[in-house]
Amino acid sequence: MGSSLQGRDILRTDTLRDEELRLILSTAERFEEWLKAGSHLENMRGRVMASLFFEPSTRTRLSFEAAMHRLGGGVITVDDPMTSSAAKGESLADAIRVVEGYADVIAIRHPREGSAAEAAAAVSIPVINGGDGTGQHPTQALLDIYTLKKEKGAIDGLTVALVGDLKNGRTVHSLVYLLARFDVRLIFVSPTQLMMPADITDNLLARGIEVSVTEDLAGAMRESDVVYMTRIQKERFEDPTEYQRLKGAYVLDMAMVEQAKSGITILHPLPRVNEIEEEVDGYAGAAYFRQAHNGLPVRMALLALVLGRE
Numbered sequence: 001m002g003s004s005l006q007g008r009d010i011l012r013t014d015t016l017r018d019e020e021l022r023l024i025l026s027t028a029e030r031f032e033e034w035l036k037a038g039s040h041l042e043n044m045r046g047r048v049m050a051s052l053f054f055e056p057s058t059r060t061r062l063s064f065e066a067a068m069h070r071l072g073g074g075v076i077t078v079d080d081p082m083t084s085s086a087a088k089g090e091s092l093a094d095a096i097r098v099v100e101g102y103a104d105v106i107a108i109r110h111p112r113e114g115s116a117a118e119a120a121a122a123v124s125i126p127v128i129n130g131g132d133g134t135g136q137h138p139t140q141a142l143l144d145i146y147t148l149k150k151e152k153g154a155i156d157g158l159t160v161a162l163v164g165d166l167k168n169g170r171t172v173h174s175l176v177y178l179l180a181r182f183d184v185r186l187i188f189v190s191p192t193q194l195m196m197p198a199d200i201t202d203n204l205l206a207r208g209i210e211v212s213v214t215e216d217l218a219g220a221m222r223e224s225d226v227v228y229m230t231r232i233q234k235e236r237f238e239d240p241t242e243y244q245r246l247k248g249a250y251v252l253d254m255a256m257v258e259q260a261k262s263g264i265t266i267l268h269p270l271p272r273v274n275e276i277e278e279e280v281d282g283y284a285g286a287a288y289f290r291q292a293h294n295g296l297p298v299r300m301a302l303l304a305l306v307l308g309r310e
């Protein structure tokens with residue numbers, strides 16, 4: 001008997017059940033131990049993942065592909081839509097239906113919100129959303145939660161500041177729904193133009209999550225156990241001068257870390273542009289590169305679970 005995740009699409013975080021979240025995290029832990037022990041895994045032998053990335057990606061695509069290889073499976077990929085038939089005007093649903101004949105699971109990133117759900121509706125094999133425009137990025141949020149557990153021991157009781165482009169950043173849209181399963185306090189730090197969408201904030205408040213909203217990063221860091229920095233999402237701006245105005249809104253440096261709550265953990269989904277000065281990288285609580293590495297066991301767990309090969 002497989003778990004309830006077998007055969008499932010992973011499109012967003014608000015539809016994952018608590019026990020499914022726990023299963024993903026515990027499976028990722030097991031895979032991480034096996035990786036550390038240098039075990040050679042064959043869970044996915046004979047299985048193929050198609051990675052279809054219609055938007056730039058380094059970490060997400062590479063860690064999905066590495067995850068499949070580490071599990072003994074194969075990978076086929078379209079990384080440049082300009083060389084694929086999308087450039088000839090093929091619809092996403094048609095492209096996905098064709099790929100279904102070649103692969104057992106699809107990881108997709110696409111600039112349009114809702115595109116992963118559209119892809120999933122077109123096929124019967126599992127589709128994993130690697131980012132749909134300004135929508136969601138569930139696998140990033142899962143690795144963020146995995147990282148928080150490892151860095152902090154527990155998530156209950158934490159105050160987490162989410163900082164930067166909360167309007168367009170899909171990582172935070174997914175992450176807040178996972179954080180909301182724990183006893184946390186959230187502080188949303190952004191310029192007024194880039195606030196968290198009201199429907200998400202309302203949803204959190206309706207669940208009884210304590211949310212405060214501010215523009216003051218230094219103040220938030222004095223109260224927070226974790227600060228989750230994000231990039232101002234340049235590609236989502238219609239007006240380039242607006243981006244230029246906002247891109248320097250928050251730049252975290254060592255002076256700010258020294259004024260912050262002691263032991264503060266710093267996360268960032270990466271890539272960073274200018275949100276965290278390099279001088280912060282040597283700080284013990286700067287966890288963003290460890291966070292990126294955690295993408296491997298977490299994506300191994302997801303792939304194995306949706307194919308029932310955990």
Ligand code: NCD
Binds near residue numbers: 171
């Ligand atoms: C994020 C994304 O693509 O949304 N990157 C990632 O997957 N680690 C964050 C970003 O691009 O700012």
